[in-house]
Amino acid sequence: MEILTLEALRDNYIYILIDTFHKTAVVVDPSESAPVLEALHKRNLSLTAILNTHHHHDHVGGxxxxxxxxxxAKVFGGKNEGRIPSQHVFLAENDCFTVCESQCRxxxxxxxxxxxxxxxxxKEGWLFSGDTIFGGTCGAIFEGTPEQMFESLKKIAQLPPNTSIWCSHEYTEMFMPEAAKLDAHNSKILERTHRVKQLRNTGTPTVPLLLQEELDTNPFLRFSNPEFASQYNSNPGLDTFLKVIQASG
Ligand SMILES: [Zn+2]
Structure with missing residues (x-):
């Protein structure tokens, strides 16, 4: 299976997963249809499924x-989400199904x-994570609670550190200065800031993110690090996460 990264709207990414043998494709969070149709047409692919992470217009617009x-084509989404246009399949934690002959959970x-x-x-070490985690930051908490976001990020943090995270927005460069403020003594953030600037200067996406790099430099994933927690005079875990959320305003 091959992944194609499309830029869409202002800073969205749409991902197309391609089964090159069967000439079929699956799209993740099509914010708009035009770039997807163009990419499918160019490669003579037929679309078998749409995987939506959540209902926001910049994820389901297409x-x-x-x-x-x-x-x-079948439209997949969470069973508790609702509001996803034309949803056929309603998914819950640990549901498994096959995408382009690969197993997805x-x-x-x-x-x-x-x-x-x-x-x-x-098996591939890929996570399509929508608007929950970004380079150096996490998604805005619109409908859930900070406690829910903490549990969600903890779930991601516990995946193998070499997991590639395909998030839905190019936010890394914008959020590096905030990460540096929230974790002032972390020299890895400064190194990353420099690398990200170079990538963005040439228009190169910073996705996929590498989970290990987020564990090292994303303040919203650093809650279990005792040294990081001590900067916030808090215990590693939820306590630290809530203080980071508070400090980020
Ligand atoms: Zn969203």
Missing amino acids: NNILLEMFPS ILDIPGHTRGHIAYYFE
Whole structure:
């Protein structure tokens, strides 16, 4: 299976997973249909499924037009999310299914929205995580509680450190200065800031993120590090996470 990264809207990413043998494709969070249709057409691929992480318009905006063009495609989303246009399949924690001949398992990760899910490909080490984690930051907590977001991020933090995280927005460069403020003594953040600047200067995406790098430099994933927690005079875990959320305003 091959992954194609498409830039869409202002700073969204749409991912197309391609089964090169069968000439079929699956799309993750199509914010708009045009770039997806163009990419499919160029490679002569037919769309079999749309995987939505949550209901926000910049993740599902392309659903209906894509379904008009590929009426047999199925729309997947979380069972607690609702509001996903034309949803056919309602998924819960640990549900497994096959995508382009690879096994995918669902992580239920509420917080940004109430039914936000991630699509995890254990064998490939890929996580499609929508708006829950970004380079150096986490998603805004719109519908859930900080406690829910903490549990969701903890679930992600416990995946193998070499997991590639395909998040839905290019936010890394924008949030590095805030990460540096929230974790002032972390020299890895400064190194990363420099690297990210170089990548963005040439228009190169910073995705996929590497989980190990987030564990090292993303203040919202550093809650279990005792040294980091001590900067906040708190115990590692939820206590620290809540203080980081508070400090980030
Ligand atoms: Zn969102």
